[in-house]
Amino acid sequence: MRTQIVAGLVCALLVCTSPVALGIxxxxxxxxxxxxxxxxxxxxxxxxxxxxxxxxxxxxxxxxxxxxxxxxxxxxxxxxxxxxxxxxxxxxxxxxxxxxxxxxxxxxxxxxxxxxxxxxxxxxxxxxxxxxxxxxxxxxxxxxxxxxxxxxxxxxxxxxxxxxxxxxxAYIGPHETATRAVDGDRITMVVPASADLRPNRTAVLDSISHAKQTSTAGTDHDHIRVFVAPNRLASGGYTPLNGESDVIVNAGEPVQSPVNVWVHEYRHTRQTVETTPEMDWLGEGSADYYTAALTYSAGGISEQQFRNRITTERHETADLTRPDDWDSPGAQYHKGTRVVAAIDARLRQATNGNRTFETVLARLFRQEEPLTLALFAETVSAVAGADLNGFVRAAVTGTAPSVPVDTLTEPVPRGSGSADTTARETNAAPLIDGATTTPGAETDAKKPHSSNAARPVTDRHGEWTVLGTLGMVAVLSVRRQQRR
Structure with missing residues (x-):
């Protein structure tokens, strides 16, 4: 009898504490x-x-x-x-x-x-x-x-x-749409009547189409929607949720630029990996690297522009795993780009051009556990077929390595891009430090990077102001509290 009572109590306890009996x-x-x-x-x-x-x-x-x-x-x-x-x-x-x-x-x-x-x-x-x-x-x-x-x-x-x-x-109001079919999929631009679009629509659709056809890692959506933001809103671009199919890009953003925001935001639609804080930089660093690489391969920028972008010395000594210590959020864009470029070049050299950083991303995007630096270095090494653990860790945490650019330019097939229309004045910002911003949300979950949490929004470059500094301080303070 005692055994039956104990067993009954144990079963009751298991039922009461089971996830199916609790709310989420x-x-x-x-x-x-x-x-x-x-x-x-x-x-x-x-x-x-x-x-x-x-x-x-x-x-x-x-x-x-x-x-x-x-x-x-x-x-x-x-x-x-x-x-x-x-x-x-x-x-x-x-x-x-x-x-x-x-x-x-x-x-x-x-x-x-x-x-x-x-x-x-x-x-x-x-x-x-x-x-x-x-x-x-x-x-x-x-x-x-x-x-x-x-x-x-x-x-x-x-x-x-x-x-x-x-x-x-979503957009509600007077507008026009332009649609491009890409291998059976669609890209739809939603252009408000109040938006003064700097590049012509063909140039934008050409650029995103090339990125879609060339990219292999991550989710390949059958319908991408590009919401053109009227010029009065902030310059740059914004992805409400990484891995989903909608992006917002200011009407004043050019296509022929090493920081082609149209392509940058498209790359975020393919990103489905959860990251730990030490690897949060990868989303922006890889998107910016492929922005430059894809725009170059499409003929939108010169080889010199591509070289300058991926060998930038800005924030080259930042420890990317310690965002609290960055002097500005631009580290993830600038040093992040250079680190990804250096790793991509090393992979091409190690595999005679058979594997690239896109292979690394494809494997990472299939991972279910949050991405750590250790897992990142391990994956790079597995793709290379050689131990690159020390190289990767030093690149991410120490001074950015040099980039053998010739490895990245010679095999690239050059396309012919559509021209920008640049005569009209716009409010597009120059290339200035950018940041990733996650808007406020309830914080009942103890782990901000748990698999049930939505992936972060992405905010591509703009003016860095005192208000921006205060905003970043607030974000970092919340993150620090969540880690405790």
Missing amino acids: ESGPPGQFGGDGDSSIDTRYTLEREPNRTGQVRVTAAIDLPRHVSGLSVRAPAEATVLRASGLRSDGDRWRTTGDTETVRLTYTVPIGLETTFGQRTADTDDWTLLARQEVSLRARWRWHVGPRPTWNESLALAPGQDGVAGTTA
Whole structure:
């Protein structure tokens, strides 16, 4: 009898502490993929508020799988809830009230995403450009024994709204679209009527098409949406969620540049690796290196421009594994580019040109565990077929190594790129230090780089200001607290 009682208590304890008996909170808004009845599908339907400039109306419709026993959601900061169906208010959260398969929450929310380098989205009298994280709910749920539910998010426009809804961004207002077919896939440019596009559309589509056809690592989406930001917004580019198919690029950005932002942001759509803080630089460093390499191979820049970019001496002594110690976020762009270039050259030399850094990225993007420096060095060595551990570690943490540029230029097939139209004045910024910025989100999860957390947004170069410094200090302070 005593044995039976003990066994019963143990079973009860296991059930009570099992993940299927506990709730889980969605991390920063992300799309983690659905699996039929095991996914919680949330669709945000967007509508402009003509008499309330600066805000949009959102109706979130949430479809609940049968084995989800309870759900609570929190509206975005500063949102005003207008009505609810199947949900009741409980302080700052809204909870399901019964067995309803679909619940709804309608609210208005401010639009105007600020990053370290300025304003990326806006709602004006004439148009709206927004990122999904601005309208997304934070959710907790409980479920019965069965598959762990996943949190799926999508965007849609309300009837009568003229615009385009992507996966992680949307535009509403007067616009034109330009579409290019690439090997059966599509690239769609959404060009607002208020945007003064510096390069011609053909040049942009040529550049991204070349990058798509040439890139091999990571996710190759069947539909890429490029939202052109009106010139009044911050220069540079912005990817709301790495690994997803939407990017935002300011209309004033040129194509014929070693820091071709159109290609830089495209490369972020392929990135699916989770990183530890010591390897956060790789996302920007590899995107910037391939920006220069792909623009060069397409004929958009000269060999000298390519050489200058990948041999830059800016931030060459920064320890890339210690972002808290950088004198500016530009280290990940400048030294990161040079480190990736040096490793790419070393791999080509070691394998007679049969393998490149793209091979390394392809392997890393298939990894499930967060990327560390040790795993990075190990993967580079495996691709090279030689021990490059010491070289990689020294390159990342010490002075940037020299780059044998001839190894990277001679085999490159040269294309012919379309010309930029540069006569019109724009507000495009020169090449200045850039940063990666992750907007604020609930921090219930103890590990900011856990596999359930959304991948960081990416903010490509802009003016570095006092406000930017304060923003970076805040980001680093939060990260330091999360590590403790």
